[in-house]
Amino acid sequence: MPDLPPPFLYPSRIRFVDTDASQRIHYTAMFRHFEAAEMEWLRAGGCPYSDSRMAGVTFPRVHVECDFQAELRFDDLVTVALTVERIGTSSFTMVFAVSSGDRQCARGKIVVVCIDRGTQRPCPIPSALLDSIQRQLAK
Amino acid sequence: MPDLPPPFLYPSRIRFVDTDASQRIHYTAMFRHFEAAEMEWLRAGGCPYSDSRMAGVTFPRVHVECDFQAELRFDDLVTVALTVERIGTSSFTMVFAVSSGDRQCARGKIVVVCIDRGTQRPCPIPSALLDSIQRQLAK
Amino acid sequence: MPDLPPPFLYPSRIRFVDTDASQRIHYTAMFRHFEAAEMEWLRAGGCPYSDSRMAGVTFPRVHVECDFQAELRFDDLVTVALTVERIGTSSFTMVFAVSSGDRQCARGKIVVVCIDRGTQRPCPIPSALLDSIQRQLAK
Amino acid sequence: MPDLPPPFLYPSRIRFVDTDASQRIHYTAMFRHFEAAEMEWLRAGGCPYSDSRMAGVTFPRVHVECDFQAELRFDDLVTVALTVERIGTSSFTMVFAVSSGDRQCARGKIVVVCIDRGTQRPCPIPSALLDSIQRQLAK
Numbered sequence: 001m002p003d004l005p006p007p008f009l010y011p012s013r014i015r016f017v018d019t020d021a022s023q024r025i026h027y028t029a030m031f032r033h034f035e036a037a038e039m040e041w042l043r044a045g046g047c048p049y050s051d052s053r054m055a056g057v058t059f060p061r062v063h064v065e066c067d068f069q070a071e072l073r074f075d076d077l078v079t080v081a082l083t084v085e086r087i088g089t090s091s092f093t094m095v096f097a098v099s100s101g102d103r104q105c106a107r108g109k110i111v112v113v114c115i116d117r118g119t120q121r122p123c124p125i126p127s128a129l130l131d132s133i134q135r136q137l138a139k
Numbered sequence: 140m141p142d143l144p145p146p147f148l149y150p151s152r153i154r155f156v157d158t159d160a161s162q163r164i165h166y167t168a169m170f171r172h173f174e175a176a177e178m179e180w181l182r183a184g185g186c187p188y189s190d191s192r193m194a195g196v197t198f199p200r201v202h203v204e205c206d207f208q209a210e211l212r213f214d215d216l217v218t219v220a221l222t223v224e225r226i227g228t229s230s231f232t233m234v235f236a237v238s239s240g241d242r243q244c245a246r247g248k249i250v251v252v253c254i255d256r257g258t259q260r261p262c263p264i265p266s267a268l269l270d271s272i273q274r275q276l277a278k
Numbered sequence: 279m280p281d282l283p284p285p286f287l288y289p290s291r292i293r294f295v296d297t298d299a300s301q302r303i304h305y306t307a308m309f310r311h312f313e314a315a316e317m318e319w320l321r322a323g324g325c326p327y328s329d330s331r332m333a334g335v336t337f338p339r340v341h342v343e344c345d346f347q348a349e350l351r352f353d354d355l356v357t358v359a360l361t362v363e364r365i366g367t368s369s370f371t372m373v374f375a376v377s378s379g380d381r382q383c384a385r386g387k388i389v390v391v392c393i394d395r396g397t398q399r400p401c402p403i404p405s406a407l408l409d410s411i412q413r414q415l416a417k
Numbered sequence: 418m419p420d421l422p423p424p425f426l427y428p429s430r431i432r433f434v435d436t437d438a439s440q441r442i443h444y445t446a447m448f449r450h451f452e453a454a455e456m457e458w459l460r461a462g463g464c465p466y467s468d469s470r471m472a473g474v475t476f477p478r479v480h481v482e483c484d485f486q487a488e489l490r491f492d493d494l495v496t497v498a499l500t501v502e503r504i505g506t507s508s509f510t511m512v513f514a515v516s517s518g519d520r521q522c523a524r525g526k527i528v529v530v531c532i533d534r535g536t537q538r539p540c541p542i543p544s545a546l547l548d549s550i551q552r553q554l555a556k
Contacts, residue, residue: 013456015452015453016159016160016447017449019159020155021162024336024338027309027339031434035432039430039433039492049491050490058302061305062345063344063345065342065343065344067341069340071338073161073467074466075456075465094475120309153318156313161475163475166477166478167445167448175293188352189352189353198439199485200485202482202483202485203482204483206479207477207478208479211398224510294438295437295445298433298437299440299441300435301438302438303434
């Protein structure tokens with residue numbers, strides 16, 4: 001990711017529940033690791049989604065994708081590298097690169113949109129969240 | 140289950156996401172099949188949890204258990220037999236027996252309590268739900 | 279999907295375990311519905327992945343994506359429309375369109391590659407599977 | 418747990434995917450946290466299930482249960498306290514107590530049986546695993 005800010009690194013462990021009968025990770029499980037990385041990244045920036053300053057907003061994902069490049073198995077230790085590819089008015093795009101040792105295993109992308117709980121319409125990224133994201137990108 | 144009412148039968152299929160690297164079902168997946176059976180049982184009785192008559196109540200589980208008796212594998216077709224073991228004032232107990240062909244594979248039990256969303260305290264089983272349960276038991 | 283073959287239609291129900299604290303579907307749950315549709319589509323074509331003719335092959339996903347267009351909630355009934363966008367030598371691409379009533383709710387894409395269990399390398403799509411896919415597309 | 422050995426303590430975080438539309442944890446998610454605690458407990462004892470000394474054995478659960486005593490919500494930090502209630506010849510029983518701050522939130526129990534992959538019959542607990550368990554209990 002040459003032009004992106006330096007990523008936030010989140011170590012995670014492939015659990016047994018993450019695997020399937022192919023003896024590799026089931027692809028849906030990877031998204032749980034992305035989610036954990038996202039939450040700890042925001043917490044590190046000072047504004048997790050559970051922060052009371054964001055009580056009126058929800059954060060559905062409007063696009064998610066993942067490419068799987070190498071297999072992952074039970075108990076593998078991975079690093080999820082998260083960075084931000086784009087910040088819009090009411091949405092932002094995270095990219096994820098998962099490695100295990102020196103193997104690149106997966107690359108993902110998630111687009112989050114901010115929705116006002118009252119109107120159920122897109123709203124600007126809450127300032128506390130925007131500050132958190134920018135603080136993380138400036139590290 | 141000799142003394143219990145005749146069960147509601149729900150056919151279900153073991154999915155790939157239900158399996159793990161042991162090539163059998165991951166035990167947590169069984170509970171998803173229990174949940175599907177429970178929902179279709181209530182629907183058949185005329186009162187799913189999504190019914191507007193129950194908007195002020197939630198239905199957390201205060202006890203869940205399962206015994207696994209025989210392995211289940213990807214794509215196995217199972218029958219979940221659900222019946223009610225006990226109906227209290229604000230809670231009820233469902234029991235589940237899962238078979239695949241003539242093999243008994245699992246037996247489960249779930250205790251649901253009715254919680255008033257406003258007070259966050261137990262409340263009587265809503266009458267629409269109680270009617271639904273009793274209608275099913277009388278079949 | 280104007281240029282694609284007519285889809286296989288799979289009805290499914292949003293379960294409680296599929297939802298999250300936003301009171302909508304958690305995005306990872308959608309992929310479980312895609313998987314169920316895929317399995318029933320292959321079964322309808324005569325060759326589920328569990329067929330013994332494919333015992334030496336696994337079917338990991340190398341790319342998955344989904345766009346979420348409208349919210350889905352607990353107990354919503356959906357139709358997953360599956361068709362095939364591309365058939366290669368050792369891989370194929372399925373596309374999914376999820377609707378609930380007349381609302382388009384999600385569009386997904388999954389690329390499956392066939393991997394020989396022995397060599398762990400891509401192999402041609404097994405002929406039983408290829409026949410199944412083509413039989414379905416010709417309907 | 419007055420008569421049991423001192424527990425292994427595993428800190429964990431309730432994730433968004435763990436919640437459901439009741440805005441509390443979905444009960445099946447609790448078992449993922451139990452599993453993570455179990456894996457780190459065995460690793461701390463020197464013998465995770467992924468250890469090559471146990472390649473011929475699988476560890477299905479024959480009984481699982483959980484009582485839910487207090488609600489858990491998104492982003493709550495919990496401690497999973499794991500200890501062993503019983504060690505048999507081919508099985509062992511773990512108990513789990515989950516707290517968040519000073520609230521007791523859940524108590525669980527899981528019985529694991531050791532199955533020889535070849536015979537698919539119960540076999541003695543592998544000595545490396547037994548040593549790991551006993552090493553942990555002696556701490």
